[in-house]
Amino acid sequence: MYLATNQEPLLALHNVTIDLGKRTFGPFTLSVQAGERIAVLGPSGAGKSTLLKLLARELTPAGGQATFCQLHLKEWSLADLSRRRAILPQSHEVAFGLPVELVIGLGRVVRAYDPDIRSIVRQAAELACAGHLLERRFDTLSGGEKARVQMARVFAQLWDVEKGLLLVDEPLAALDPGLQFSLMDAIYTFAAQRSHAILAILHDINQALQGFDRLIFIKNGSLTGDYISQQMTIPLLEALYDVSLISAVSDSGEVIVAPSKAQKSF
Numbered sequence: 181m182y183l184a185t186n187q188e189p190l191l192a193l194h195n196v197t198i199d200l201g202k203r204t205f206g207p208f209t210l211s212v213q214a215g216e217r218i219a220v221l222g223p224s225g226a227g228k229s230t231l232l233k234l235l236a237r238e239l240t241p242a243g244g245q246a247t248f249c250q251l252h253l254k255e256w257s258l259a260d261l262s263r264r265r266a267i268l269p270q271s272h273e274v275a276f277g278l279p280v281e282l283v284i285g286l287g288r289v290v291r292a293y294d295p296d297i298r299s300i301v302r303q304a305a306e307l308a309c310a311g312h313l314l315e316r317r318f319d320t321l322s323g324g325e326k327a328r329v330q331m332a333r334v335f336a337q338l339w340d341v342e343k344g345l346l347l348v349d350e351p352l353a354a355l356d357p358g359l360q361f362s363l364m365d366a367i368y369t370f371a372a373q374r375s376h377a378i379l380a381i382l383h384d385i386n387q388a389l390q391g392f393d394r395l396i397f398i399k400n401g402s403l404t405g406d407y408i409s410q411q412m413t414i415p416l417l418e419a420l421y422d423v424s425l426i427s428a429v430s431d432s433g434e435v436i437v438a439p440s441k442a443q444k445s446f
């Protein structure tokens with residue numbers, strides 16, 4: 181299990197619950213330090229996006245305490261919050277055929293005076309492998325191109341602050357393997373240079389194991405595990421997904437995990 185440090189956390193949840201329809205999610209108790217890279221794993225429908233929406237303050241807790249930078253989440257103004265935390269949701273649609281440059285610039289919308297916006301938008305687009313899309317209209321892009329533009333929007337939003345929070349829901353799902361690698365690398369570099377923490381929902385166990393310091397398990401609406409990546413074992417992952425897994429070690433020493441047809445009882 182993950183052991184917290186003595187540092188003040190960037191984000192802290194204590195026994196937080198959320199009510200959605202007839203279902204209660206949580207209680208979630210969790211603390212996130214500046215600069216941490218956390219992957220959120222769990223079966224489909226387990227409550228991962230619900231947890232992310234709670235952290236983003238898109239959902240209001242029914243109980244418990246949620247703080248960001250030692251201030252209750254509900255006490256943050258939306259403008260101040262959006263200077264410090266950015267969200268990449270699962271769905272990438274925007275309502276109109278906006279120019280890509282404008283979509284990326286939406287990340288900066290709370291700033292009344294923003295003299296560097298054009299340069300930041302351009303640099304954010306380059307970092308997200310979307311520089312060549314700047315002159316295009318968003319609604320004409322492919323799914324993978326839209327994903328990169330939205331990632332650039334998130335980069336632009338937190339470009340010139342430190343110790344922010346990136347909340348990303350399946351950031352690489354629509355991308356080919358080469359772009360997945362490039363974009364994940366861009367996210368790490370971007371966050372590390374600014375001490376931003378990353379919480380990323382991932383369905384790819386290998387991406388989580390290879391790129392993240394810490395793994396949080398969500399199952400049946402609850403937080404069921406919080407581990408340092410090196411502590412991860414195949415039985416823990418099998419129990420999370422109720423599936424048999426096999427593993428292999430690559431020439432460069434990376435552990436690679438894949439589902440297996442072999443039946444096991446959990």
Ligand SMILES: Nc1ncnc2c1ncn2[C@@H]1O[C@H](COP(=O)(O)OP(=O)(O)OP(=O)(O)O)[C@@H](O)[C@H]1O
Nearest residue numbers: 200201202203222223224225226227228229230231
């Ligand atoms: N507003 C809502 N009202 C009622 N139920 C909801 C609401 N939003 C989500 N749910 C349900 O809550 C459960 C958890 O949803 P959530 O989107 O958090 O799952 P998830 O773990 O992110 O799943 P996936 O991996 O499939 O994206 C699902 O069963 C979903 O149908």
